[in-house]
Amino acid sequence: MSVWDRPEPPTRPVPLDRERIVAAAIALADEAGLEAVSLRKVAARLNAGPMRLYGYISTKQELFDLMVDEVYAEILPQEQPGDWREALRTLAHRTRQAALRHEWLADLLGGRPTLGPNALAVGEATLAALDSLTDIDTAMRAVETVGAYFTGAIRREIANLRAERATGLSKHDWQRASGPHLTRMLATGRFPALTKAVYDGTDVDAEASFATGLDWVLDAVATKLTRPPA
Missing domain, CATH: 1.10.357.10 (Tetracycline Repressor, domain 2)
Incomplete structure (x- = not known):
């Protein structure tokens, strides 16, 4: 199932959604290029654990697709x-x-x-x-x-x-x-x-x-x- 069709997991203590994840990734890329973007760094910017992001995005390529x-x-x-x-x-x-x-x-x-x-x-x-x-x-x-x-x-x-x-x-x-x-x-x-x-x-x-x-x-x-x- 593509990232466009996969439902988001329920909200947990630190609220997350793909919109917030993508906005954080774009901010990182705008500051320092694509090499600055990783699920770990995006999670840190959102004050969330890196594993939380895998409920929303499976790979870095999916994240890039969402950013584009x-x-x-x-x-x-x-x-x-x-x-x-x-x-x-x-x-x-x-x-x-x-x-x-x-x-x-x-x-x-x-x-x-x-x-x-x-x-x-x-x-x-x-x-x-x-x-x-x-x-x-x-x-x-x-x-x-x-x-x-x-x-x-x-x-x-x-x-x-x-x-x-x-x-x-x-x-x-x-x-x-x-x-x-x-x-x-x-x-x-x-x-x-x-x-x-x-x-x-x-x-x-x-x-x-x-x-x-x-x-x-x-x-x-x-x-x-x-x-x-x-």
Whole structure:
């Protein structure tokens, strides 16, 4: 029986429920990443014995599934977007915003789908926006393609944020520190395309880069959407 279907045990001296357990786990992950989350540490935060938690959650993976589904409640749009493009754009941007609030989410995106109620609601809202525009297989490939883009882009952005914290260097500080070496390498003439990118390319922030790439992917998806025959 999945964690979504398994009933909770009766309340005992220290009141517990999955909602409190998941909230404590998310707080730990927000503070120090997924490596800080264990059933023992969650139990300690709730002033409960670790064995108590096994009545609610059997494994750490179940706990992660519950945490992800809780964040999907933040991703779910309050209103159904007006068209498929806005639905997919909204999904991408709201997922990015959620990952910036909960950086550990980036580590759990892209695997097997989460089957919790909030994740299913997000999936339903997204596919519903494509309903009647094309066949279901094309709609699913469209959602997968956009999801692959924003998952990769979010992971890259979070990785850069973590690198900044680990090194103490901002993006521009790192560029300045790396500048002399890069200048010497480009001066060899072996990297003409990279030289053009460095000296002539426009430096944009992560949000602008994300939005531009997303629009390009949506433009590509639009060419594949055809209304099915009546």
